[in-house]
Amino acid sequence: MSKIMQRLVAGTALTAASATMALAEGVKLEVTHWWTSGGEAAAVSKFAEAWNATGNTWVDGAIAGSGGTARPIIISRILGGDPMAATQLNHGRQAQELIEAGLLLDLTDVAEAGGWKDIVNPTSLLDACTLEGRIYCVPVNIHSAQWIWLSHDAYEKAGLTVPTNWHEFVASSGDLEAAGTLPLAMGQQGWQQNIAFGAITLAVAGLDAWTEVNVNKNADVARGPEYTAAFEAAAASRALAAKSNVQDWNQATNMVITGQAGAQIMGDWAQGEFAVAGAVEGEDYSCLPGLGLNAVLDTGGDAFYFPVNEDPEITAAQKELAALLISPEVQVSFNLAKGSLPVRGDIDMSAANGCMQKGLAILADGGVLPSGDISFSQDTTLQIEDLMAQFWSSDMSAADAQAAYAKLIEDAD
Amino acid sequence: MTVASDSSHRRAKPPNRLFKNWMAKIASLPMILTALFVFVGGTAWTITYSFTGSRMLPKIKWVGFDQYERLWETDRWIISIKNLAVYGGCSLILTLVLGFTLAACLDRKIRFESAFRTIFLYPFALSFVVTGLVWQWILNPDFGLQSVVRGWGWESFTFNPLNDPETVMFGLLIAGLWQGTGLIMCIMLAGLRGIDEDIWKAARVDGIGTVKTYVMVIIPMMRPVFITALVLIASGIIKLYDLVVAQTGGGPGLSSEVPAKYVIEYMFRAQNLGQGFAASTMMLCSVVIILIPWAYLEFGGRKRG
Numbered sequence: 001m002s003k004i005m006q007r008l009v010a011g012t013a014l015t016a017a018s019a020t021m022a023l024a025e026g027v028k029l030e031v032t033h034w035w036t037s038g039g040e041a042a043a044v045s046k047f048a049e050a051w052n053a054t055g056n057t058w059v060d061g062a063i064a065g066s067g068g069t070a071r072p073i074i075i076s077r078i079l080g081g082d083p084m085a086a087t088q089l090n091h092g093r094q095a096q097e098l099i100e101a102g103l104l105l106d107l108t109d110v111a112e113a114g115g116w117k118d119i120v121n122p123t124s125l126l127d128a129c130t131l132e133g134r135i136y137c138v139p140v141n142i143h144s145a146q147w148i149w150l151s152h153d154a155y156e157k158a159g160l161t162v163p164t165n166w167h168e169f170v171a172s173s174g175d176l177e178a179a180g181t182l183p184l185a186m187g188q189q190g191w192q193q194n195i196a197f198g199a200i201t202l203a204v205a206g207l208d209a210w211t212e213v214n215v216n217k218n219a220d221v222a223r224g225p226e227y228t229a230a231f232e233a234a235a236a237s238r239a240l241a242a243k244s245n246v247q248d249w250n251q252a253t254n255m256v257i258t259g260q261a262g263a264q265i266m267g268d269w270a271q272g273e274f275a276v277a278g279a280v281e282g283e284d285y286s287c288l289p290g291l292g293l294n295a296v297l298d299t300g301g302d303a304f305y306f307p308v309n310e311d312p313e314i315t316a317a318q319k320e321l322a323a324l325l326i327s328p329e330v331q332v333s334f335n336l337a338k339g340s341l342p343v344r345g346d347i348d349m350s351a352a353n354g355c356m357q358k359g360l361a362i363l364a365d366g367g368v369l370p371s372g373d374i375s376f377s378q379d380t381t382l383q384i385e386d387l388m389a390q391f392w393s394s395d396m397s398a399a400d401a402q403a404a405y406a407k408l409i410e411d412a413d
Numbered sequence: 414m415t416v417a418s419d420s421s422h423r424r425a426k427p428p429n430r431l432f433k434n435w436m437a438k439i440a441s442l443p444m445i446l447t448a449l450f451v452f453v454g455g456t457a458w459t460i461t462y463s464f465t466g467s468r469m470l471p472k473i474k475w476v477g478f479d480q481y482e483r484l485w486e487t488d489r490w491i492i493s494i495k496n497l498a499v500y501g502g503c504s505l506i507l508t509l510v511l512g513f514t515l516a517a518c519l520d521r522k523i524r525f526e527s528a529f530r531t532i533f534l535y536p537f538a539l540s541f542v543v544t545g546l547v548w549q550w551i552l553n554p555d556f557g558l559q560s561v562v563r564g565w566g567w568e569s570f571t572f573n574p575l576n577d578p579e580t581v582m583f584g585l586l587i588a589g590l591w592q593g594t595g596l597i598m599c600i601m602l603a604g605l606r607g608i609d610e611d612i613w614k615a616a617r618v619d620g621i622g623t624v625k626t627y628v629m630v631i632i633p634m635m636r637p638v639f640i641t642a643l644v645l646i647a648s649g650i651i652k653l654y655d656l657v658v659a660q661t662g663g664g665p666g667l668s669s670e671v672p673a674k675y676v677i678e679y680m681f682r683a684q685n686l687g688q689g690f691a692a693s694t695m696m697l698c699s700v701v702i703i704l705i706p707w708a709y710l711e712f713g714g715r716k717r718g
Contacts, residue, residue: 072681075469097469097684188664245554245576247662379468382683386489386667393578393666404488 026054027317029085031304032061032077034070035338037250039272043338050330051321066249068191078103083307085318091128091139091303092373098305104136105306110319111135114326121345122299122368129303137303138322140331141340144297144359145267145371146199149274150286153259154181165292166203169263170233173240176262185252185261186241186392190385192249193392196265197234198298198372203291205230215375219410223402231398231405238392256285265291267300271339271355287355289362297362300371301340380412456697463690471686480691490692493670499582500671501650504589508646509639511590512597517627519598520605530602534595541592545659548588549575575661578668585669588660593649597642604638605631640711651700672696 029051035044041062048058061084063070071094074087078098089095098104111117111126120126120139129137148166155162155172158179163169173183186196202210205226212221221227244261246252253273255261264270271287279285290296304325306318324330331342336351341359349360362368372381387408391401466476484490515533519526536544551557554573562570574584608631616626632639654673661669672692680689 068678068682072677075681075684079470094684101470188666189662190666245573245665247664377468377684379679379683379685379688382678383487386487389664389666390488390492391666393664393668 026056027313028057028059029314029317029321030059030061031086031088031321032063032070032074032084033088033302034063034065034067035088036062036064037273038276039337039339040269042276043272043334043340046333046337047325047330050324050327050333054320054324056317056320066191078307083309085309085314086304086306086321088302089137089305090300090371090373091125091137092300092371093377094373095137095305096131099131099136103308105308105315105318106134106136107138107306107319107322108135110322114323116326119326119344119346121343122363122366124299124368124370124374125301125303125343128374137305138325139301139303139343140325141335141338142297142299142301142343142363143267143269143340144289144299145195146202146290146294146297147268147270147355148199148263148265148288148291149253149256149270150263150288151256151259151261152284152286154256154262157181157259162286163292165288166200167293169291170236170240173262177240181259182243182255182261183240183263184237184244185246185255185264186244187247187249187252188245188389188393189247189249190382190389192252192266193388194372194381194385195267196237196392197230197388199265199291200233200237201227201230202296203293204233207294207296211369213409214372215370217375217409217412219406222406222409227402227405228398231402234391234401235398241392268339268341268355268359271353272337275337275339275353281354287358289355289358290367295362295365296367296369297359298369298371300373301343377413380408383408459690460694460697463687463694465687467686467690469684469686476687480687481695483688484691484695489667489670490672490675492667493672493675496582496669497650497653497671500586500589500653501647503583503586504593504650505643505646507586507590508593508597509642511594512642513601513632515594515598516601516605519602530599533598536592537596539592541655542659544588544592545656545661548584548591549660552584552587576665578665581661581665581669585656585660588656589649589653592656593646597646600638600642600645601635604635607638608634647703651696 031047033044035041044060044062048060051058063073067090071089074084074089075098077083078087083103095104116126116135117123125139125142126135129135129139148169150162150169152162154176158176158181160172160175160179163172169183176183186192198214201213209221209224209226209230212218213227244252244255246255249266249270250273252261252264253266253270254277256264257274257277257279268287274281274285281287304322306322309315309318326343328344328347331344332347332349332351335342335349335356339356341356341363342349345364349356352360376384384405387401387404390396462471462473463480464475464477465472466474466479519529523529539547552573552575554560554571554576559570559572562572574580574587612630612634613626616630621629652673653671654677657663657669657671657674663670663674673696676689676693676696678689679685679692683689
C-alpha cells in the first residue's frame with residue numbers, strides 16, 4: 001500500500017515539476033467554466049485577452065453542457081487534489097462546503113486593496129462571496145432570470161402588435177397560435193422550466209408572496225391563494241408551450257430569433273444569442289424584465305473561485321487575475337459581450353443596448369432580489385427543478401403541483 | 414465470492430493444495446486485494462454513509478433511515494424505478510429473442526454469413542453516447558425518420574417517440590436493442606456452433622421439424638450460453654445511464670429518468686451525498702435480491718448433484 005502511495009506522490013511531484021518549468025514566461029493559469037454557447041464564448045475570450053495582455057497565459061478549460069454538468073466535474077477536481085487555477089461557479093451556496101474545508105483561496109487582501117466593498121453594487125453580491133467575514137470569490141457579472149423575449153417577426157407575420165407585458169402576451173397567444181406560430185418556446189429541462197415558473201410567480205403572485213416563499217421559506221404562503229393563481233398561470237403557459245420540442249435553452253432562443261416561436265422566458269444571457277445572430281433590440285426582438293409587470297430582477301450571476309495552490313507563484317497570479325476580472329475595462333468589455341450586467345456601479349455602460357439599459361436602471365433603483373442560488377441549497381434547487389420538470393411535461397394538476405411545492409419549501413434548507 | 418469458495422475447498426482438501434499452483438495464486442493476489450478493498454470496502458463505506466446527512470463532503474452525522482424515507486417519498490425515484498422495470502423487462506426478452514433468432518438464421522448456412530455478422534455486431538463497437546445521439550437524430554420528427562417518410566408522400570405518418578412521455582422509454586429501447594442485440598447474437602451463434610452435428614442428424618432421422626428441434630433440443634442444451642447472455646444483458650440494464658443522458662437527458666420532464674441518473678445527480682449536482690448513497694444502496698439491494706436466489710440455485714444445486 002505504502003509503495004503505491006510513494007509512487008503516486010512521486011508521480012504528482014513530477015507533474016508539479018513539469019508544471020513549474022512551464023512557468024518560464026508568465027504564469028499559465030487553467031480556468032474552467034461552462035461558457036460554451038456563441039455569446040458566452042465571445043464573452044469569455046474578453047477575459048482571456050485581458051489576461052494574456054498582462055504577459056501571462058490563459059489556459060481555457062471550457063466544459064460543455066450547462067452548469068449542472070460542469071459543476072460536478074469542477075468540484076470533483078478540487079476535491080480530488082487536481083485543482084485548476086481558477087473556476088467559474090455561481091455565487092451563493094454552491095461552494096460553501098469547499099470553503100469550510102479550506103480548499104478555496106482567501107481573497108480578502110485583494111478585496112481590501114481594490115476597495116470591493118465600495119464598488120460592488122448591489123452589495124448583496126459580495127455578501128454571497130463572504131463566509132465568516134472573509135471573501136472567497138470575485139463576482140464578475142449579474143444575471144437575472146425574470147425576462148421574456150419576444151419575436152417581432154412572429155407577431156408581424158400574425159398581424160399582431162408586440163405585447164408589452166405578460167397579460168398582453170397571454171391574451172394574444174390564441175391569435176398567434178391560430179397563425180401557426182408556437183406562442184411560447186420552452187426547453188424541456190427542469191432548470192429552464194423553473195426559471196419560467198419563477199418569473200411567472202413574480203409577475204402573478206407579486207413581490208411580497210415571492211419573497212416570503214423564496215427568501216423566508218414560508219410554506220403557508222406557498223399554499224396560499226397567490227401561489228394558487230401562480231400555479232394556474234403556469235399550467236396555462238404549459239399549454240402554450242405544449243408543442244415546443246427542443247431541449248437546450250439556446251435552441252429555444254433560436255426559435256424566437258427565427259420567428260418560429262412568439263416568446264421565451266429565459267434569463268438575460270439569452271441576450272448574447274440575439275447579439276451573435278445580429279438581431280437588433282426594438283426592431284427584431286423586445287425584452288421585458290419582470291415580464292413587464294414587476295420591475296425587479298434577481299441578482300444571481302457568475303463568480304470566480306480560486307482553489308488553494310501550494311505554489312506561491314501561482315497564488316500570486318491567482319490574486320492578480322482576481323483583481324483583473326473586476327477591473328473597470330474588463331467589466332465593460334466582458335459584460336457587453338455576454339449581455340449581463342456589471343458588478344460595479346461606477347463604470348460607463350452607455351455602449352449597452354436597450355435591454356441592458358433597462359436592467360441597469362432597475363439595478364440603480366434598487367429593485368434587486370436574491371437569486372435561488374443564494375437562498376436555496378443545491379439539494380432544494382434540484383428537488384424544485386425535478387418537480388417543475390414533472391409539472392411542465394405531464395398533465396399534473398396545478399393543485400397537486402402546488403401541494404408538492406409547498407412541501408419542498410417546508411423542508412427547504 | 415471466489416475467495417469464499419476457495420477457502421471452503423481448501424478446508425476440504427489436504428493442506429498442501431494451498432501451495433499448489435502458488436505462482437498463479439500470487440499472480441491473482443492483486444485482483445483479490447482489489448476486490449476486497451475496492452468492491453467490498455467501497456460498498457461498505459457507501460452503505461455506512463447512506464445513514465448520514467452528508468452533503469457535498471462525507472461527514473459522520475447520523476440521521477438513521479431519513480435518507481431512505483425521503484427517497485421512497487420522491488416521485489422522481491419511483492418514476493425511475495418504473496421506467497427501469499419497463500425498459501429492463503422489454504430489453505431482456507427482446508434481446509434474447511432477437512439475438513437467438515438472428516443467430517439461428519445465420520446458423521442455417523446462409524450466404525455472406527460473415528458480412529451479416531459484422532453488420533449486426535457493428536453497433537456494439539459504438540459507445541452508448543454515440544448510439545444515443547444517433548438515435549436522437551433519427552427519431553427527431555423534424556429531420557429524422559418521420560420527415561423522411563412524410564417526404565415519400567405518406568403525409569400523416571407520425572413517429573415521434575422521444576417527445577411523448579408515454580413512449581419515450583420505447584425510443585430508448587430501440588436504441589438499446591440496436592446496440593446490444595449483435596453481441597448476444599454472436600454469443601448465441603458460438604453456442605449453436607458448439608452443438609454437435611450428430612444431434613441434428615438424429616433429429617432428422619426421428620422426423621422432428623427444424624423449429625421444434627431448436628426449441629425442444631438445442632435451447633435446453635445451450636443453457637450455459639443463455640446464462641452468460643442473461644448476465645450481460647442484466648448488468649447492462651441496471652447500469653443504464655449514458656444512453657439516457659445522450660438520447661433524452663431524462664426528458665421530456667422526468668419521463669425517461671433511471672435510477673443510476675438519480676444517484677449521479679443527487680450526489681454531484683444536488684451536492685447531497687447521503688441521498689445519492691441511499692439510492693445506490695437500494696440499487697445494490699435489488700441486484701442482490703435477484704442474484705442470491707439465482708446463485709443459490711446455480712451453484713448450490715451443482716454441489717448436491
